[in-house]
Amino acid sequence: MLLDVKNIHKTYQTADGPFEVLRGVDLRLGEGETLALTGESGSGKSTLLHLIGGLDMPDRGAIVINGHDIAGADDAARAAIRRGSVGVVFQQFNLIPSLTVADNIAFQARLADKYDPQWSEALAGTMGLADHLRKYPEQLSGGQQQRVAIARTLAPKPALVLADEPTGNLDEDTARVVMDLMLDLAADTGAGLLMVTHSQALAGRLGRRLHLKAGRIA
Amino acid sequence: MTRAVLTALMSHWWRNPLQLFTLLAGLALATALWSGVQAVNAEARASYDAAAATLGEGQYDRFVRRDGLPMDEQVFVEMRRAGWLVSPVVQGRLDGIRIVGVEPLTAPVGLGPVSLGQDNDLAGFLGGDTPFFANADTAAGLSGVDVVISENVAPNTAIADIGAAQRLLDKTGVIDALIILPGQPIGQRAQAEVAPDLVRQVAQGGSDIGRLTDSFHLNLTAFGLLSFAVGIFIVHGAIGLAFEQRRPVVRTLRALGVPLSRLVWLMAVELLLFALLAGIIGVALGYLVAALLLPDVAATLRGLYGADVAGTLQLRPSWWLSGLAIAVGGTAVAASGALAQLSRMPLLAAAQPRALAMAAGRRAKVQGGLALLLLSASLVLMVTADGLVGGFALLGTLLIGAALGLPLILDRLLAVFSTRAKGPVLGWFWADTRQQLPGLSLALMALLLAMAANVGVSTMVSSFRLTFVGFLDQRLASELYIRTEDTAQSDALIAFAEERVDAILPIQSADVTLGGQPAEVFSARDHATYRDNWRFLQSTSDAWDQTFSGQAIVINEQLARRADIALDQVLTLQSRAFTVVGIYGDYGNPIGQAVIAEPVFEALYPEVEAQNFGLRMDPADVENFLSALEAATGIAPTQAVDQAGIKAISLEIFERTFTVTTALNILTLAVAGFAILMSLLTLATMRVPQLAPAWAMGLTRRQLGRIELARAVMLACLTALVALPLGLALAWALLAVVNVAAFGWRLPMYLFPADYLRLAVFALLAAALAAAWPALRLARTPPADLLKVFSNER
Structure with a gap:
């Protein structure tokens, strides 16, 4: 099993007191599988994605990726799993503004020591970025920036791709194109894909769908 | 990775x-x-x-003649025979270069470039082939002698075997001092028996040139x-x-x-x-x-x-x-x-x-609290600081406290201006300036420190100059000073001058211990020169009358501070009691000093003969007097020093001091101006979203540019207003605490409003220059960039 999430709990401290955002979530994802995670705002979708990506720590439960439990790992170990096994596509793109498009695409692969120039070049071509490689992110449109972010995520060929509302900032046509590319590339590389989305239409294009409600899988 | x-x-x-x-x-x-x-x-x-290292200055005690003149080299032989481990030294100047002769076989180890145990050529030093050692610069100025280059020799100094130096200086058969080696044998004959004319000059901090220049x-x-x-x-x-x-x-x-x-x-x-x-x-x-x-x-x-x-x-x-x-x-x-x-x-x-308003909220409160704490500490230190550590703690708390407090002071001032502003543009200007303050505060702190340093150090140096010039007037009151070679010359001078000058003021001194401190006591003849020119820091109303009556003594500030002597206290000289009636400033002199009436001095120190004389006369007569004196007595004009010449040289030296200070002033201000420029440039890109709405509502880009310029100048102006009192406080701390702790004397503080005004103008110019480029860039911002602020693409 690529991803095995068991009984995850997470509580945040708010001005009104503690708020338990996740109340015992379980989910599993196999290699090459695609899964949509839907739910209302505040249902805990993004929190769950951050926990699976090792960006935050759960209060209880286990998150096993490729046999490694990252729930109890320290910062360096979680960082190593993010570098080697997991790729995250953010809603806000999170590109490095001072690097060119080419360097941004290659960046995570270089971090993971898995840089393959031909594969990066192929990704750029597939994403329609071949003519923009020397540009900086600020010179691109929102759709182009998100395509760079997806290419960067896929460049090291991660086992698991996590996407947090990847088309949330894009218009409808651009969103469809980006989604097509992401699904095709995930299928090509055999990566598992877990995507958080509000859109029922987008969720319908993925293999499975889970709905999160009040911190639990409904 | x-x-x-x-x-x-x-x-x-x-x-x-x-x-x-x-x-x-x-x-x-x-x-x-x-x-x-x-x-x-x-x-x-x-x-x-x-x-x-070359001359042993400040390291070894020396014997010199009481009257300061050279001694016969036979004295060296007699002292050695009496068991004293001494080494002769001869020195003088030739074309401005200090020539020093030492006797390498008896000189202390490590003295001079040639010493036993080092790799230098002792034979060469003693021989006649290469008798002089000097650094390269000095060697270039020496002609007619063989010179060995040695960078270990002090600048502007040439050192040689004593015989060679004597020949070069035309001092054959005489020496200037005897260096007393450490570790003298027991049972040697008393120096007073062997050579009663000699006095021992103790090596002390006071004779170390480094200490004199520390200020x-x-x-x-x-x-x-x-x-x-x-x-x-x-x-x-x-x-x-x-x-x-x-x-x-x-x-x-x-x-x-x-x-x-x-x-x-x-x-x-x-x-x-x-x-x-x-x-x-x-x-x-x-x-x-x-x-x-x-x-x-x-x-x-x-x-x-x-x-x-x-x-x-x-x-x-x-x-x-x-x-x-x-x-x-x-x-x-x-x-x-x-x-x-x-x-x-x-x-x-x-x-x-x-967020540009970062100074607001908790962080501003912490900064304000820290500023208040440091300024309070500086106030306490102003009253209690004693010693160098306290002085520097005062400087540190004062400067850092003021720098931290500046943004808060400016914020309060801007808030007041904001509430009183009339018209929408002015109202927006003040509010926008307050919002800009956090981004500019570091640059303004830098400007504050630069200006305060300028005011503080300029005030100190200018006060020093003013005090020193006044001090020269006091100490060089006589129009002419003459040094005689012997008693016969002294008698001849007195006989010649008696009818030709207004007054003859002999200058005699003896090394003594006063209040437990090494000091020099001088004689003073009862004359108006002292009453008219000497300024006391503290004195009784009739200080000179009491001194000339023989019952009292006046002392310098250093002695008063070091020995903790106050007015009306009694000091003893040769078992005779004197009441302290005056304390005078004595700037630059590292050791204690006292003045008593001439007859009393002569009674206490009959062996000291006057060989220095101050002569009061019409300044216009000085030149003729010197010619006539030489013709009548053989006293050469080179034995005379005229007051105007000394003052002119001193003032010229001060001008050079000012060149250094002015250069550093300009550099520091330039750095502060640079800080403002860089802050404005780095903030410029962040400014566009803030200025775009004002542009959209009808202000032209040119107007916005002018407002940016005015803002920088206005903030610099407000900073200058804070910098002035801070700079004066800094000057006070330097003069009243640090200087006293370091050197034992306190300089009076004078104010120089014209200098401060000029500095403020320079600072405003620096701020205007620094703001000019960012303002110009803003005035030329393409409308497309301003429009981007309102688009979703940004």
């Missing part, structure tokens, strides 16, 4: 070259001013050390430190801004799998590389600053204190290393806060851009 992360981190600087330039230039300028000043000080100190170096060091502080403010601002701008990148890097510890470590390495690069540039620039300043400093030190300092600079490894260390240390101080914040930053922290 390391390489990829470093590339990503460095790419920020390549995309923001102005920020990189600000960081490097700020650090380089700070290092340059600091290391430049340190280079000057190090060069001077190396010269003093060389002098001490001057302290001023330079204070300037260097303040300049460095100003530079560090720039660096702190640049690093803070860069870290704020890179927070989203840091978050992304961590999300992509870079461990936090590695990131912090790499950012520290990145800064270390910049610090080293800027340090190298700074030390090179510092060398240039020092090379420009050193000739004036050397001339000042030579003129003021008679200290020979090389006019050219040597590259010293220790100086390079200390320059780099201060650059790295400064960067560490400036970056420590940002790195600590980074290491505590949670991965999912909101990646918001720097």
Whole structure:
């Protein structure tokens, strides 16, 4: 099993007191599988994605990726799993503004020591970025920036791709194109894909769908 | 991974070259001013050390003749026979170069360039072939003698075997002093029996040229430190801004799998590389600053204190290393806060851009509290500080407290202006200026420190000049001073002058111990010269009358402070009691001094004969008098010193001191102006979203540019208003606390309003110049850039 999430709990401290955002979530994802995670705002979708990506720590439960439990790992170990096994596509793109498009695409692969120039070049071509490689992110449109972010995520060929509302900032046509590319590339590389989305239409294009409600899988 | 992360981190600087330039230039300028000043000080100190090593100044006691004249070299032979381990020295000047003759076989080990146990050529030194040793500069000025180049010899000094020096100086058969070696045998005959004319000159701090010049170096060091502080403010601002701008990148890097510890470590390495690069540039620039300043400093030190300092600079490894260390240390101080914040930053922290109103809220309260605490501490120290540590603590708390308090003071002032503003544009101007304040506060703090340093150090130096000129008038009241060679000449002078001058004032002195301190006691003849010219710091109403009556004594400030002597206290000289009736300022003199009436002095010290005389006469008659004196008595004009000449030389020396101070003033202000320029430029891109609505509502880009310019000048003006009292407080602390602790005398403080006004004008000009470019850029911002603010694409 690529991803095995068991009984995850997470509580945040708010001005009104503690708020338990996740109340015992379980989910599993196999290699090459695609899964949509839907739910209302505040249902805990993004929190769950951050926990699976090792960006935050759960209060209880286990998150096993490729046999490694990252729930109890320290910062360096979680960082190593993010570098080697997991790729995250953010809603806000999170590109490095001072690097060119080419360097941004290659960046995570270089971090993971898995840089393959031909594969990066192929990704750029597939994403329609071949003519923009020397540009900086600020010179691109929102759709182009998100395509760079997806290419960067896929460049090291991660086992698991996590996407947090990847088309949330894009218009409808651009969103469809980006989604097509992401699904095709995930299928090509055999990566598992877990995507958080509000859109029922987008969720319908993925293999499975889970709905999160009040911190639990409904 | 390391390489990829470093590339990503460095790419920020390549995309923001102005920020990189600000960081490097700020650090380089700070290092340059600091290391430049340190280079000057190090060069001077190396010269003093060389002098001490060459001549044993300040290291060994000496025997000299009581009247200061040379002694027969037979005295040396008699002293050695009596069991005294002494070594003869002869010295004099030839074409301005100090010629020193030592006797290498009896001289203390390590004295001079030639000593036993070293690799130098003793035979050559003793022989006639290469008798003189000097450094390269001095050697170039020596003609007619063979010179061996030795960089260990003090600047402007040539050293030789005593015989060679005697021949060159035309002093055959005489010597000037006997160096007393440490570890004298027991049972030697008393010196008073063997050579009663000799007095022992004790080696003490007071005779060390380094101590005399410490005041001057302290001023330079204070300037260097303040300049460095100003530079560090720039660096702190640049690093803070860069870290704020890179927070989203840091978050992304961590999300992509870079461990936090590695990131912090790499950012520290990145800064270390910049610090080293800027340090190298700074030390090179510092060398240039020092090379420009050193000739004036050397001339000042030579003129003021008679200290020979090389006019050219040597590259010293220790100086390079200390320059780099201060650059790295400064960067560490400036970056420590940002790195600590980074290491505590949670991965999912909101990646918001720097909020310009950061000074508001808790942080402003902490800053205000700290400022208040430091200023309160400085107030306490103003009353209680005693000693150098207390003095520097006072300076530190005062300057840092004021700098931290400045943004809050300005914020309050702007709030007042804001409530009283009439019209929408003016109202927006004040409100917008308040919002800008946090972004500009570091630059304004730098300007505050630069201006305060200027006011403080200028006030101190100008007060010193004014006091010293007054002091020269007091001490050089006589129109002519003559030194005679023997009693016969003294008698001839008195007989000749008696009918031709208004007054003859003999000057006699003896080394004594007063209040447990080594001191010199002088005689004074009852004459109006003393009453009219000498100014007391404290005295009874009839101080001179009491002194001339023989019952009282007046003493210098140093003696009063060191021996804790107050007015009306009784001092004893040769078992005779004197009441202290006056304490006078005695600037530059390191040891205690006292004055008693001439008849009393002669009774107490009958062996001392007057061989120095002050003559009061019409200044216009001086030249004719000297010619007639030579014709009648054989006393050469070279034995005379005329007052006008000494004063002219002293004032010229001061002008050179001022050249140094003015140069440092300009450099410090330039650094502060640079800080403002860089702050405005780095803020410029953030300003567009804030100014676009004002533009959309009808203000033209040109108007916006003018408003930006006016804002910078107005803030500089308000900063100048705060800097003036701070600078005066700094001057007071330097004069009343640091100077007293370091040198034993307190200078009176004078105010120089015209100088302060000129400084304020310079500061405003610097601010206007710094703001001109950003304002021009704003005035030329393309409308498309302003429109972007309102589009979703931004």
